[in-house]
Amino acid sequence: MDNRAEVREFLMSRRAKLTPEQAGLPGGPNRRVAGLRRTEVAVLAGVSVEYYAKLERGAIAGASSAVLDAIANALRLDDTERAHLLDLARAADGIPTSGRPRRRTPRQAPSRPSLQWALESITGGIAFVRNQYQDLLATNELGRAFYSPLIGEGGRTPNLARFQFLDPASRDFYPDWELFAGMCVAIMRAEAGRNPHDRAMQDLVGELSTQSETFRRLWGAHDVRTHGTGTKRFRHPVVGELTFAYEELQLTAEPGLVMLIYTAEPGSPSAERLALLASWGAERPATTGA
Numbered sequence: 001m002d003n004r005a006e007v008r009e010f011l012m013s014r015r016a017k018l019t020p021e022q023a024g025l026p027g028g029p030n031r032r033v034a035g036l037r038r039t040e041v042a043v044l045a046g047v048s049v050e051y052y053a054k055l056e057r058g059a060i061a062g063a064s065s066a067v068l069d070a071i072a073n074a075l076r077l078d079d080t081e082r083a084h085l086l087d088l089a090r091a092a093d094g095i096p097t098s099g100r101p102r103r104r105t106p107r108q109a110p111s112r113p114s115l116q117w118a119l120e121s122i123t124g125g126i127a128f129v130r131n132q133y134q135d136l137l138a139t140n141e142l143g144r145a146f147y148s149p150l151i152g153e154g155g156r157t158p159n160l161a162r163f164q165f166l167d168p169a170s171r172d173f174y175p176d177w178e179l180f181a182g183m184c185v186a187i188m189r190a191e192a193g194r195n196p197h198d199r200a201m202q203d204l205v206g207e208l209s210t211q212s213e214t215f216r217r218l219w220g221a222h223d224v225r226t227h228g229t230g231t232k233r234f235r236h237p238v239v240g241e242l243t244f245a246y247e248e249l250q251l252t253a254e255p256g257l258v259m260l261i262y263t264a265e266p267g268s269p270s271a272e273r274l275a276l277l278a279s280w281g282a283e284r285p286a287t288t289g290a
Contacts, residue, residue, distance in 0.1 A: 003196045004058025007088050011056045013222040014075045044074035061092040084224040087193040110254050125263035132191040132256050134161040145281025165212040175233050185218040186225040238280050239273040
């Protein structure tokens with residue numbers, strides 16, 4: 001991915017989404033676009049129009065933290081968008097996001113047995129590990145039952161993004177398919193900003209852009225987000241609709257990998273169906289990992 005193009009398109013897309021009224025400016029007549037003009041962003045950020053135009057052309061290398069903060073404030077960026085802008089600036093400066101040499105994120109599950117033991121110790125919820133490419137690397141027993149439509153029987157490393165955009169079964173599995181699609185792309189967009197030279201991410205984005213018009217449209221929107229916590233709805237082919245709360249945990253021993261845990265509210269219909277899914281999963285042939 002071209003860092004200058006990423007910076008240019010991200011800043012332009014954020015500027016286009018912010019109206020003068022939202023920024024506390026008079027709208028005025030004869031505006032050709034709903035969003036802010038470059039001059040208005042420059043005024044709000046306290047920089048010259050020429051300098052902001054240079055940044056928006058993608059020449060962000062060398063921009064100070066104070067300037068980037070001012071631009072972020074002017075564009076009303078949320079925490080994830082602000083972090084994404086800083087990631088793009090670090091990449092332009094040739095500085096790894098972590099402040100240390102980049103490590104290749106594993107495409108396969110880490111070989112440490114203790115990680116699988118930790119996953120398997122979670123018996124009341126769905127637990128799994130994924131990397132920045134949305135590869136599902138390892139799960140607990142309940143996770144294998146839950147993700148059976150995605151994992152299948154082939155022993156492959158399943159990919160959440162490919163399932164979302166290329167497998168028709170995802171439309172049934174995700175009742176809120178459009179919402180999930182937007183989340184998936186925005187998470188990948190934030191990951192890509194941390195290392196725009198990641199060839200594996202470039203290949204995945206290219207594959208999905210070629211095969212899915214929806215992915216291509218959402219990728220072009222330049223929205224970013226982090227996972228963190230929240231609720232999601234699913235429709236499992238065995239037990240029906242499930243509503244889960246989720247939490248995302250960073251694996252400090254494996255930078256780039258995260259563990260997600262889905263749990264149901266105690267006593268809820270989803271908790272009852274999750275217990276039913278656990279019974280169904282226990283009767284399936286034993287497997288390990290994902």
